[in-house]
Amino acid sequence: MKASGTGPDMHLDQDRRSVLSWLLGGGIAASLGSFFYPVIRFMNPPHVSEVAVDEVSGGKLNDLKANSGKIVKFGNKPALLVRVSENEWKAFSAVCTHLNCTVQYQDSTRLIWCACHNGMYDLTGRVVSGPPPKPLEEFAVRVRGDEVIISRRA
Numbered sequence: 001m002k003a004s005g006t007g008p009d010m011h012l013d014q015d016r017r018s019v020l021s022w023l024l025g026g027g028i029a030a031s032l033g034s035f036f037y038p039v040i041r042f043m044n045p046p047h048v049s050e051v052a053v054d055e056v057s058g059g060k061l062n063d064l065k066a067n068s069g070k071i072v073k074f075g076n077k078p079a080l081l082v083r084v085s086e087n088e089w090k091a092f093s094a095v096c097t098h099l100n101c102t103v104q105y106q107d108s109t110r111l112i113w114c115a116c117h118n119g120m121y122d123l124t125g126r127v128v129s130g131p132p133p134k135p136l137e138e139f140a141v142r143v144r145g146d147e148v149i150i151s152r153r154a
């Protein structure tokens with residue numbers, strides 16, 4: 001009988017162990033990588049530049065009736081377009097200056113309302129009540145043909 005751990009069998013055992021160790025180590029490394037990669041990506045997201053937009057279409061003239069409003073995309077932020085009367089339009093950033101909720105037009109009060117903490121703005125963008133610390137940014141509105149155009153004020 002041959003003693004274990006000697007001769008060519010010993011080299012074969014060592015080769016098997018090193019292959020198994022290599023496979024086990026690779027599996028552990030792959031598992032750790034698959035766990036930590038999404039965590040690292042979440043903690044360090046890729047830089048996405050803000051879309052610079054100075055002008056957007058607010059839709060067709062007859063899309064909104066007098067004393068109503070709607071939210072439109074202004075770049076990657078919402079804007080509030082209000083048709084105050086037949087010939088008067090207003091537009092504001094729809095991002096509340098308190099904690100960034102989206103505001104909406106309230107036809108019953110003719111005010112801009114933030115549902116998050118009951119903040120109220122008038123149709124110049126000034127704070128009427130509630131916690132918002134600053135007025136809403138106002139945009140310019142003009143009608144071009146049958147289209148309503150919203151743009152940043154110069």
Ligand code: FES
Pocket residue numbers: 096097098099100101114115116117118119130131132
């Ligand atoms: S987020 Fe608008 S009132 Fe608080």
